[in-house]
Each structure stands twice: as structure tokens, then as C-alpha cells.
Amino acid sequence: MKVAVIGCTHAGTAAIVNTAKLYPEAEITVYERNDNISFLSCGIALYVGGMVEDPQGLFYSSPQQLAELGVNTKMRHEVISVDTTGKTLRARNLENGEELEDTFDKLIVTTGSWPVVPKFEGIGLDNILLSKNFNHSNTIIEKSKQANHIVVVGAGYIGVELVEAFQLNGKQVTLIDAEDRILSKYLDAEYTDKIEKSLQDHGIVLALGEKVVRFEGEGTVNKVVTDRGEYEADLVILCIGFRPNTALLQGQVDMLDNGAIIVDEYMRTSTRDVYAAGDSCAIIYNPTGKAAYIPLATNAVRMGTLIARNLVAPTVKYMGTQGTSGIKIYEDNIAGTGLTEVAAKEAGIEAEAVMITDNYRPEFMPTHEEVMLKVVYEKGTRRILGAQIMSKVDLTQSINTISVCIQNGMKMEELAFVDFFFQPHYNKPWNFLNTAGLGALPEVPTIAKEGVLA
Numbered sequence: 111m112k113v114a115v116i117g118c119t120h121a122g123t124a125a126i127v128n129t130a131k132l133y134p135e136a137e138i139t140v141y142e143r144n145d146n147i148s149f150l151s152c153g154i155a156l157y158v159g160g161m162v163e164d165p166q167g168l169f170y171s172s173p174q175q176l177a178e179l180g181v182n183t184k185m186r187h188e189v190i191s192v193d194t195t196g197k198t199l200r201a202r203n204l205e206n207g208e209e210l211e212d213t214f215d216k217l218i219v220t221t222g223s224w225p226v227v228p229k230f231e232g233i234g235l236d237n238i239l240l241s242k243n244f245n246h247s248n249t250i251i252e253k254s255k256q257a258n259h260i261v262v263v264g265a266g267y268i269g270v271e272l273v274e275a276f277q278l279n280g281k282q283v284t285l286i287d288a289e290d291r292i293l294s295k296y297l298d299a300e301y302t303d304k305i306e307k308s309l310q311d312h313g314i315v316l317a318l319g320e321k322v323v324r325f326e327g328e329g330t331v332n333k334v335v336t337d338r339g340e341y342e343a344d345l346v347i348l349c350i351g352f353r354p355n356t357a358l359l360q361g362q363v364d365m366l367d368n369g370a371i372i373v374d375e376y377m378r379t380s381t382r383d384v385y386a387a388g389d390s391c392a393i394i395y396n397p398t399g400k401a402a403y404i405p406l407a408t409n410a411v412r413m414g415t416l417i418a419r420n421l422v423a424p425t426v427k428y429m430g431t432q433g434t435s436g437i438k439i440y441e442d443n444i445a446g447t448g449l450t451e452v453a454a455k456e457a458g459i460e461a462e463a464v465m466i467t468d469n470y471r472p473e474f475m476p477t478h479e480e481v482m483l484k485v486v487y488e489k490g491t492r493r494i495l496g497a498q499i500m501s502k503v504d505l506t507q508s509i510n511t512i513s514v515c516i517q518n519g520m521k522m523e524e525l526a527f528v529d530f531f532f533q534p535h536y537n538k539p540w541n542f543l544n545t546a547g548l549g550a551l552p553e554v555p556t557i558a559k560e561g562v563l564a
Contacts, residue, residue: 111133111135111136111137111215111216112136112137112139112213112216113129113133113136113137113138113214113216113217113421114139114141114199114212114214114216114218115138115139115140115141115217115218115220116189116199116217116218116221116358117141117142117219117222117355117388118140118142118147118220119147119149119220119222119410120220120222120388120410120414121220121222121389121410121413121417122140122147122222122388123414124387124410124411124412124413124415124417124418125220125385125387125414125418126138126140126176127171127176127179128414128415128419129418129421130179131179131418132418132421133422134180138180138182139181139182139183139184139212140176140181140183141184141199142183142186142187143186143187143204144185144186144243144244144245145186145245146185146243146244147172147176147183147185149243149244152267152407154241154246154268154271154272155268155274156275157247158247158250158251158272158275158276159275159276159278159279160275160279184201186203186205187201187203187204188201188204189358190202190209191358192217192359194362194381194383194384195362195381197213197217198211198212198214199211199212199213199214200212214383215383216383216384216385217383217384217385218386218387218421219356219358219359219371219379219384219385219386219387219390220387220388220390220410220414221354221355221356222355222390223352223353223355223405224242224353224355225240225241225349225350225351225352226348226350226351226352226353227348227350228322230322230324230325231325232324232325233325235325235327235330236329237253237257237330237331237345237346238331238348239253239345239346239347239348240347240348241268241272241347242352250347253345254276257281258344259281259282259284259342259344259345260276260281260343260344260345260346260347261284261286261334261341261343261345261346261347262276262283262285263286263322263334263347263348263349263350264287264349264350265287265292265318265349266293266296266351267293267435267437268349269285269287269292269347269349270285270293270309270437270439271439272347272349273285273309273314274309274314282315283313284314284317284341284343285309285315285316285317285318286318286320286322286334286336287317287320288319288321289319290318291303291318292306292316292318293437294452296435297444297446297450298450298451298452298484299452300482300484301484301498301500305439305442308439308440308442309439312440315341317339319338320336320339321336321337322334322336323335323336325343330344331343331345331346332344334346352389352405354369354389354390355389355390356369356390357369359379362381363379363381363386364379365392366401368403370390370392370401371390371392372391372392373386373387373392373393373413375394375427375428376420376425376426376427377413377416377417377420377428378420378424385417387410387414387416387417388405388409388410388414389410391413393413393428393430394428394430394431395430395431395433396431396432396448396516396517397432397448397449397495397496398449398459404433406431406433406435408434408435413428429517430517432447432448432516433447433448434446434447434448434509435447436506441502442500443499443500443501443502443503443505444498444499444506445498445499445506446496446497446498446499447496447497447509447512447513448486448512448516449486449496450486450496450498451463451484451486451496454486454488454495459488459495460488460489460490461486461487461495462486463484463485463486463487464484464485464547464549465482465484466482466483466484466542466545466546466549467480467481468480468538470503470537470542471534471535471536471537472534472538474534475534475535477503479501479502479503480501480502481499481500481503481505482499483497483499483546484497484498484499484546485497485512485547485550487521487550491521492522492523492550493519493520493521494512494516494520494521494522497512497546508542508543512525522547522549522550522551523550523552524547525543525544525547526544526546526551527547528543528544528547530543530544
């Protein structure tokens with residue numbers, strides 16, 4: 111069996127390693143246009159901020175390790191065309207320009223995503239950078255040494271983590287986003303209001319509800335102009351979002367409108383013997399039951415692993431995702447899963463929410479930090495749709511529990527009475543997850559005049 115793999119980051123590495131182990135007789139060839147593989151891009155802010163000193167820890171494989179598994183890795187090779195019907199591909203060696211043609215029995219597409227780069231006026235000025243791969247992170251670190259005023263455009267996870275890292279390194283930082291809240295895709299206002307205050311308390315300027323119009327400077331950027339203001343900038347980092355990198359297969363497999371490849375529960379595309387995983391794909395989002403584009407490393411490694419399991423025959427189904435994620439901002443530990451209350455309503459779901467603020471363990475303990483938990487559920491069925499948590503003590507693993515609840519279609523009354531242990535070091539007799547469930551119990555039937563239950 112001849113297997114060709116295009117791209118080798120999270121999903122690609124998982125697919126390759128598992129395919130090599132499950133099918134030792136397979137001839138596996140990997141095409142990667144970068145000079146490194148398997149970079150953990152969600153560690154960029156930690157690397158930029160100096161918390162991670164040795165960047166090698168951000169790589170979880172290498173061409174040498176793959177070679178030990180019998181894999182032929184062609185670094186700095188960009189696949190320029192694919193014929194999924196004829197099962198051939200062409201690749202260009204980016205070092206010398208030479209092209210080669212290859213054939214395959216199975217094709218694994220793990221081409222990932224690429225940052226969104228709008229055509230702003232002045233976008234070509236120096237010191238306007240992206241934050242996606244290892245080379246980007248090295249450039250950011252080097253450029254930031256000489257920068258005093260840094261502007262980050264985009265207030266998603268990466269943008270927020272970067273402004274914190276820059277501020278901790280003594281820089282003057284501005285965060286710009288067209289939305290009126292940071293992290294608006296992941297958290298409701300009860301949380302983002304507190305996080306925004308924390309950022310501002312640390313001196314970070316928030317320019318929210320503002321759209322970038324242009325960049326100014328002579329050769330090198332020195333100003334970011336929005337529709338509402340101007341901001342001094344020695345360095346600009348664009349973190350506006352990502353789009354799937356799937357032009358190679360355009361017209362050959364089914365895709366969403368944004369180009370995300372549609373795969374079934376076995377990671378198969380609409381074309382026989384072509385599989386896809388990771389940020390290049392759409393996946394089933396369990397809270398809505400619909401295909402969605404949710405580029406997360408966790409989704410990618412699961413999908414890549416499942417490709418290997420299902421490469422010869424459909425064996426193990428993917429269970430979908432809740433888009434579970436977490437972030438630490440200064441002293442606050444934050445996590446979320448599934449739909450926010452805002453997102454549920456945008457999806458046309460009549461939703462309600464229980465919001466609790468409580469001490470996570472008994473007040474007689476020496477410390478008993480406060481936890482803020484919100485659980486979103488469907489009004490009619492009380493089916494759990496999502497949850498968000500925030501606290502100074504790390505209670506983020508509780509969101510993984512809610513993720514399982516959503517995946518299994520559980521209701522609020524079931525969450526209320528789930529069996530959680532009690533030990534004063536860790537929680538109360540009613541775990542705060544139970545307490546949230548109790549807050550949405552259905553009404554008790556009343557006694558009718560006839561003396562029977564109504």
C-alpha cells in the first residue's frame with residue numbers, strides 16, 4: 111500500500127505515526143513545504159513570553175523519528191497539483207525548483223490552515239508579521255526585542271495570549287478587534303468583561319469595535335489606523351483568524367463555502383481513498399449536529415489518529431467535537447466547551463443558562479477561591495449545550511466533564527445528580543457542576559383537585 115501525506119503538523123504527524131505502526135509494510139511518503147514538522151503552534155505565546163526557553167520542546171516529532179518508522183519525509187517540498195482520480199501528484203523542491211511526480215493508493219490531506227490576511231493598505235510594510243509557525247515565532251521574538259509599541263490585531267486566543275506575553279516583557283501593547291468584546295467566539299460577556307478589565311489593569315490598551323483601515327510608515331510600519339483611531343506601532347502582529355489551506359483539492363472533494371473539506375465519521379472525503387484531517391477540515395459540532403470549522407490541535411490529533419485506524423476499512427468512528435478549549439490569562443484559569451449563550455441564539459436555538467458564583471470548596475478550609483460557572487442549555491429539552499468556567503484556582507478540567515455531558519446528550523437534571531466525590535480539599539458535598547444542574551431542574555407536578563397528579 112502506497113500512502114502519500116500532504117502536510118505534517120498536528121493531524122499529519124498523528125496520521126503518519128499511527129499509519130506506520132499499524133501498517134509496517136506500507137510505503138509512506140510525506141510532503142512538507144516547511145523546514146520543520148509537528149510544531150505546536152499553540153505554544154508560540156509561551157515561547158515569545160520566555161516561559162518556554164527551549165523551543166525544541168514544542169516539536170513532538172522530527173524527520174529523523176519518522177525515518178525510524180520507515181517513513182520517507184520530503185522536507186521543503188510543496189505539492190503543486192493533485193489528481194485524485196488518477197491518483198497522482200506533482201511536487202516542487204523549494205530548494206532547487208525541481209519537480210517530481212508520484213503516485214499513491216491512499217492520499218492523506220493534512221494541509222492545515224493559514225492566517226487570514228486582509229488586503230489592508232500598507233500591508234506590505236516591514237514589521238507586520240503573522241503568528242502561525244516556528245519561523246514566525248522566531249521572527250516575532252527577534253523583532254520584538256527592538257520594539258516598544260506593539261499592536262496585535264485580533265482578540266482571539268492567540269492575540270490575547272500574545273498581548274499578555276508582550277506586556278510581561280515590558281512592552282506597550284494595544285489589542286485591536288472589530289468585535290466589541292475579546293474572545294467573543296468562546297466566552298459570554300460575564301467572562302470577557304472581567305478579562306478585559308484584567309488586561310487594562312495591566313496597562314494593555316483595548317481598541318475594540320474598531321476596524322483596521324490601513325498601516326502607515328516609510329518602509330517600516332509606525333502607525334495602525336482604524337475607523338475610530340490611530341495607534342503607534344513599531345511592530346504589528348496579525349491574528350485575525352485562519353482559513354483552511356485546501357486549494358489543491360478544490361473541485362475534487364466536497365467542501366464548505368470557506369473551503370473546509372467535508373469528511374465523514376471515518377475521515378473519508380467524498381472521493382474514494384482520499385482522507386483528510388485537522389485544520390483543513392470541517393467536523394461535526396455536537397451541540398448543533400452540523401458540520402463546522404473548528405481549527406483546534408485537539409481535533410487535529412484525534413482525526414489524524416482515526417485516519418490510520420480507518421485507512422484500510424472503516425473501523426472506529428469519530429464522535430464529533432464540542433470545541434473544548436482553555437486559556438490562562440494572568441491569574442485567571444478559563445475554559446469553555448460547546449455553545450455560548452450568544453452563539454446558541456445565533457444558531458436559532460432557544461437557550462437558557464444557569465450562572466453560579468460560589469466558593470469551590472468549604473469555607474472552613476484555609477483558602478476557598480471563588481469559581482464562576484455558566485452552563486447553557488436548550489430551553490425545551492434542557493439538553494446541555496455548553497459551559498464556561500473561570501477561577502483563580504485551576505478548575506478547568508471540570509469543563510472536560512461538561513464536554514462529555516454534551517457529547518452524550520445529557521440534560522441539566524442529569525448533571526444535577528451525577529456522582530462526584532466529595533473531599534474538603536477539593537470541593538463541596540454538592541460539586542459546583544451539580545449545583546448548576548440543580549439550578550435548572552424541571553418543575554414538580556402539582557396535585558390536582560381530584561387528588562391525583564396532574
